[in-house]
Amino acid sequence: MPDITSGPLALILVAVAGYLLGSIPFGIVMARLFGLGDLRQIGSGNIGATNVLRTGNKPAALLTLLGDAGKGGAAVLVARTLFAEDAAQVAGFAAFLGHCFPVFLGFKGGKGVATWLGTMLALSFPLGLAACATWLVAALVFRISSLAALVAAAASPVVALLIGKPALLVLSIALAVLIFARHRANIERLMAGEEPRIGRKK
Numbered sequence: 001m002p003d004i005t006s007g008p009l010a011l012i013l014v015a016v017a018g019y020l021l022g023s024i025p026f027g028i029v030m031a032r033l034f035g036l037g038d039l040r041q042i043g044s045g046n047i048g049a050t051n052v053l054r055t056g057n058k059p060a061a062l063l064t065l066l067g068d069a070g071k072g073g074a075a076v077l078v079a080r081t082l083f084a085e086d087a088a089q090v091a092g093f094a095a096f097l098g099h100c101f102p103v104f105l106g107f108k109g110g111k112g113v114a115t116w117l118g119t120m121l122a123l124s125f126p127l128g129l130a131a132c133a134t135w136l137v138a139a140l141v142f143r144i145s146s147l148a149a150l151v152a153a154a155a156s157p158v159v160a161l162l163i164g165k166p167a168l169l170v171l172s173i174a175l176a177v178l179i180f181a182r183h184r185a186n187i188e189r190l191m192a193g194e195e196p197r198i199g200r201k202k
Contacts, residue, residue: 002085002167010083011090018075018091022098022115025105026067027052034060048110050145050198068110069118071095076122089171092119096175100182111182113149116175120156124168130159143197146186153179 006014027047031039036055039047043054048068053061072095079091099115101107117135121128131152138148153176160168180187189195 001170002089004086006083006087010087014075014079014083014087014091015094018079018094019098020103021071021075022095023102023104023109024067024071024098025102025109026071027064027110028105030060030064030067031055036060044196046110047105049114053198054196065114068099068114069121071099072115072118073122074118076119080122085167088123089168092123093171093174095119096178100178111146111149111186112175112179113145113153116153116179119175120172123171124160124163124165126163127156127160127165127168127172130163131156134159139198144190144195145198146183146195147190149179150183150187 025047027049028039031037031042031052034057036042036052036057039045039051043051045051049061049065052064055061072092075091075095076088080088096112096115096119098109100109100112102109113135117128117132119128120131134155135148135152138151139145142148156176157169157172160166160172186195
């Protein structure tokens with residue numbers, strides 16, 4: 001945990017702002033802009049970039065990935081600029097929750113992987129880079145997005161300690177636990193050998 005230097009009002013402010021920013025459903029926005037229909041009725045029904053990719057529209061998927069990652073990173077950077085590192089962590093965590101449980105979609109959101117990666121990159125570029133690299137290697141090896149996300153999330157607390165970022169340990173563990181919880185159905189399909197591979201239209 002970082003030192004708590006920001007006041008309660010500041011932490012509440014960044015939490016609310018981070019949550020609202022995280023609640024912006026870029027996948028749904030991009031699907032509509034590109035004429036792909038309601039993303040919740042396509043493929044897995046998830047609002048993230050992987051499901052957008054299942055439509056075959058790579059530009060829309062890329063823009064969704066950048067938007068979802070960017071909102072996590074933006075929440076961290078703005079909170080850090082205005083307040084301190086404790087506020088940055090609160091804002092990042094809140095943005096992640098906003099993506100997973102968005103108020104604009106009846107609290108039914110995505111699984112938070114891109115937002116998590118953007119948050120990690122903004123909190124600690126080396127840790128975020130390691131998370132991205134772990135996801136990429138696992139994705140290239142297994143060709144399964146969910147498995148890559150689970151591997152990267154599980155590794156992030158260990159990497160945080162290895163690179164000398166103990167202040168990020170609690171947040172890394174909390175986000176990893178939530179990512180595993182959000183991927184419960186994926187884990188069941190992985191165990192059954194039924195999880196779709198990257199690039200395959202479901």
